[in-house]
Every structure is written in C-alpha cells, then in structure tokens.
Amino acid sequence: MTTALITHPDALTHVTPPGHPERVARIEAVNEALTAPEFTFLIREPAPLADASQALHGHPQGYIDKFRAAVPVSGEVAIDPDTWLSPGSWQAALRGLGGCLRAVDMVLGGEARNAFVAMRPPGHHAEARRAMGFCLLSNAAIAAKHALDHHGLARVAVMDFDVHHGNGTQDILWDEPRALFVSTHQMPLYPGTGAPDERGAHDNILNVPLPPHSDGAQFRAEVERQVLPRLDGFAPDLLIVSAGFDAHRADPLAQLDLGAEDFAWVTERLCDIADAHCGGRVVSTLEGGYDLDALAASVAAHVKVLMERGA
16 A cells, blocks of 8 residues: 545636635646656546535535535636635535545545545635635545544544644534544634634544744644644544645745644654554645745655655
C-alpha cells in the first residue's frame, strides 16, 4: 500500500474574481509541485462526482437547494464578501466532496494506506446551513460521517491545522459523540470562533488557539501538550486531516510563523497516532494556503511524509 493523490480538473472551474486569494492558481501550484519526480509513485485517482444526496450527511436539503439555485449561468456572484460562485462551482464542490469520500473508501478498503485530496474550493468553514469563508460544502465533516455511517467505524478524529478555525467542521460534528474534532488556529482571526471553552455536546471538541506571531516551536509545543494526548486517548479508527497551509509565515491572510518543515513535523506526529490506533489510515484534504510558493512547498512536504509513512 502507498499514498493516493485524488484530484480532478473540475477544481479549476470554480472561478473567483481577480485579486481573490482563493483562486484557480492555488490548485495549479499544488498540481505542479506534485509532478516532481519524487511523487512518481503516488496512486493518482480522479475525484468522482459526489451525488448531491451525499452532502446531506452535513447539510440539510434546503441548503443544498439554495446553493444550486444560486450558481450563476455566467460571471461570478457573491454569497458574502468572501465567498463567490461561478458556473463551475457546483461541479467543483461535488468533485471535492467526492474526492474526500473516495479517499475514505480507498483507505478503509485497503487500496491505499493514506490519501491526499487536492481539490478546491476548501470546506472547513461551511456550516450546516451557511457557506462562508471561501467554503461551500463541509468536506472533512461529511467524510467523517461517511466513515462512521457507511463503513461502520466506532470513532473518527478530524485534525485541522489550518490557520483559521474550522467552524463548519465544528458545527457539523458538535453533537456527534463518535467524532473528535481538534483544531489549532490563530486567535484572534476570522471567523472568530474556536475558543477553548467550545467543547462540543459530548466533550468531543478541542480548540487550541495560538496568538499572532507564534512560531514553529510554539506550535509544536502545543501540539505535543494538547493535541497528541487527546488524539491518543480517543484512539480513532480513522484520522482525517484538514490540511490548511496558511499558517506559513509567508501567507498573506494571517500572522503565524510556521514553515514547510513544521507541516512535515505535524504530519509525522499525526501518522504516529494513526499507526498506533488505526493501521496508519489517514485521509488528508486541502484547505487553505494563499501564498503560492509557500503552498506548493508545504503540500510537497506534507505529501512526502504521507508517502514515506504509507510505504
């Protein structure tokens, strides 16, 4: 077994206005980085188109109907000042969700030891009834529900190291006792959620806010002090990673001071948890990261570790 890379050209069809940070060039940078020779042995899998009914694991029918109706025939329309739709957005969102569900199926079915889903738009800000923060469907949360309900797992953990708090994932998993949601993020910062006292209906949420200008050493210390013991105690049957790389020091949207080496380190530590409890089974999905060079380098570092651990 090794590492699956799941992506699809439909990630390019979700178009945002000029100057928007969540842009087509993000996935082009990721795809370019993952064509380097060291990534030759990735299992390259096209992201399937999810059925709209599969989004019901995270969103009510009314939200899905409203989303589809809002997609324009041409041009771009704003849902809010940050979040936009274009004619390809519905298709891109379903491919992103389908990629996450396929990754879960591959990893739990033994086709790969771990997987990285390189799709956009991201998902961790999409709440059950509201698109926001560039996000349309809550991919990581729905993937966790899929693993629990379709595959019959007892416990699934979602670890989110994006610089912004994953309020959408938290919203959808808040009352799910079989899921643990853990988030490291800058605070204060958009979207304003993620305080330590937000613990979920079943004490199933751990938020680890970091002050602006925290560096790699501070990040690693908090991961070792809080995140790893909590994940270890939960003993997940599958670990899902919301892999946002906007905590990088070069990112324009936040003020944490991590480097690609810190993303490699946290990936190693998460793989340690997965090795201890679930046969190394990790599904990672792309979230943020808006400096193209930093994004490319960080994704490469993350996927290299997955490949080394998945061999």
